[in-house]
Amino acid sequence: MADMWVEDEPFRYIYDCGSDNPDAIRTVLAGLHRTEDEKKFDWLVISSFDMDHCNGVTLLLKGGYTFKRVFLPHRLDSKLLVWLLCCYVLDGRSLAEIQAALASLRELRELSDQFGRDGDEDGSVLERDGPNPANQVNITYRVKDADWMFRFYSRETNYAALVTALFGNDEFKPLKKIMEAAARTVSGRAAPGDTTTILDQLFSVLGKPPVAAADGTPVSKETVKKLLGKAYQALTKDGARVFGDYNEVSLCLYSGPRTSGQSAASRFNVACTIGHHSDYSARDGTRRAGWLGLGDIGFRTRALLEELALYYRSELALSCTKMVPHHGAQSNYGTHLATLTPFFGLDDTPTLWVAAAHPLAGYRHPAGIVVLESGKNGSFAMVSDDPGSRIEETIRSAPALNRATARYLIHLLHNAGYR
Secondary structure (H helix, E strand, C coil): CEEEEECCEEEEEEECCCCCCHHHHHHHHHHHCCCCHHHEEEEEECCCCCHHHHCCHHHHHHCCCEEEEEECCCCCCHHHHHHHHHHHHHCCCCHHHHHHHHHHHHHHHHHHHHHCCCCCCCCCCEEECCCCCCCCCCCEEEECCCCCEEEEECHHHHCHHHHHHHHCCHHHHHHHHHHHHHHHHHHCCCCCCHHHHHHHHHHHHCCCCCCECCCCCECCCCCHHHHHHHHHHHCCECCECCCCCHHHHCCEEEEECCCCHHHHHCCEEEEEEECCEEEEEEEEEECCCEEEECCCCCCCCHHHHHHHHHHCHHHHHCEEEEECHHHHCHHHCCCCCHHHHHHCCCCCCCEEEEEECECCCCCCECCHHHHHHHHHCEEEEEECCCHHHCEEEEEEECCCCCHHHHHHHHHHHHHCCCC
16 A cells, blocks of 8 residues: 655555455554545555455445556456356355455456556546557556656566466366356346355355265266366467466556656655564665565566566666565475576665565465575565554655755865865
8 A cells, every 4th residue: 555645646556455364454444544535546456366465345445445546457257257266266265255255356347347447547647658558467657747657567468368268268168157147246237145156056066075976986077176277288388388377467566766767866765664663774865765566476487587577677676675476485486486586686775575474374375485585685574464564665755966965065074074
């Protein structure tokens, strides 16, 4: 959640809003004590449709938060619903959790249909970088009259045909009728009570595990894991799998100093508070004041990481804070994080690596090796359901030092005995 001020006008945005523990979201929102005006946001950006990234949408809206624009990784159509519900079932989510996720997806779809995903409007403090591009995902906005920018990235754009093939895979045909009903539920064209019936049908078709016959013989039935496995294997490029799973089309966002133009002369002062105390050294007069959200994106091959690093080649050097992808899951990287080398060693100023995770949860994120390697290449902090783990950064423009001021400071230093 960010509040920016440009010439006394606020620009506010939220990147992801979810948790496996919805009560934690309520606690965080209650502790913010925002006024009605402070609840008026410009952007809501969702990196993926996994529950722990988006199931807080309903709570935000009930709490009086509003948004002018919503950015989603892709459109919520019936084919995508097939994939998402399969993922939820495979994760072992309960009926209540899936119903809550469907409610958030419905809210997101309505917001997206109402506002679109471009983020352009008359009088906005933002301007597109370049002419209206055909690429609507990998896009850059500059903040007018300020040394700041936003830059999106999604692997979906680079491999759009493969994503289309995934969502339209023949392996999902047995679920067609159920998913058509689910799509009606998400779009609001079905009665609320239909959700339970739809999900019961889904669990019935995708038995997990398959039930045994009366004589003890296992009944042959397609499971979620089998369906997803067949879908993965159908996705190939030059004989290699491009997407290990749905996470790899996460929508990433850089928010930080401009990489060209007026940015060369501007500097920032950055202070960071972790929990209830300052736990990270302040940086004054620095260009490294940016933040990079990576969602659940995976780097299963060096080529995929280098593809993202090339896209963000300038922004990486200006980012002092980076979210660890996929909450610090080791499965996203090499054995010793060797594939993350392009992120490390940018300069002598350490990066703050942040993992939104809880080590005692079922997935045990973040992995110990991720914590260790991140700490060796900067500083590591974890944000969990504990409000005391909250991280806040304050970034201010450093006043420019003109020649007259510089000469006067040198004069004072000379008088003080410095040479």
